[in-house]
Amino acid sequence: MSTVWLDADQQLAWRRYLEGRARLHDAIGREHDAHLSVSLEEYEVLVRLSESPTESVRMSSLADGLAHSRSRTTHTVRRMEDRGLVRRGPVPGDRRGVLCTLTEEGRRTLVAEAPAHVAAVRRYLVDVLTPDQLRTLGEAMDAVTARCREDGVC
Numbered sequence: 001m002s003t004v005w006l007d008a009d010q011q012l013a014w015r016r017y018l019e020g021r022a023r024l025h026d027a028i029g030r031e032h033d034a035h036l037s038v039s040l041e042e043y044e045v046l047v048r049l050s051e052s053p054t055e056s057v058r059m060s061s062l063a064d065g066l067a068h069s070r071s072r073t074t075h076t077v078r079r080m081e082d083r084g085l086v087r088r089g090p091v092p093g094d095r096r097g098v099l100c101t102l103t104e105e106g107r108r109t110l111v112a113e114a115p116a117h118v119a120a121v122r123r124y125l126v127d128v129l130t131p132d133q134l135r136t137l138g139e140a141m142d143a144v145t146a147r148c149r150e151d152g153v154c
Helices: 008-034 040-051 058-067 070-082 104-126 132-150
Strands: 056-058 086-091 096-102
Touching: 008 040, 008 104, 040 056, 040 058, 040 086, 040 096, 040 104, 056 058, 056 070, 058 096, 058 104, 070 086, 096 104
Parallel strands: none
Antiparallel strands: 056 096, 086 096
């Protein structure tokens, strides 16, 4: 099979994506480091748990939703558990499953720190793009995610 190289526009788009993604993640991460008691990754765990009707999610589903490895998710959750933000326990009726649950302290932390997180997301993403650009970005990322899932790589 011969390689079909990226043309100049495709290469430019790829590089812009890589740089923009890295800078966005770094900028929001710096805001978390400077103003919040949880990292960006920990904040996302709190959000995912709070969005669940039971405020509990299987560890494997949590890792999948965050697009992180199970090992990375376990490490993050362990740190959070040590600080009382979440707790882990068995999944009822499943001896191998582990459930991650938001604690009252985790809920308080999320409520207290959400305004600073939202301000950073607005500053570095939402307020920089038009509504059409935001919609297009979301659609593009949905397509990328779908392809990765179809290929079984994420």
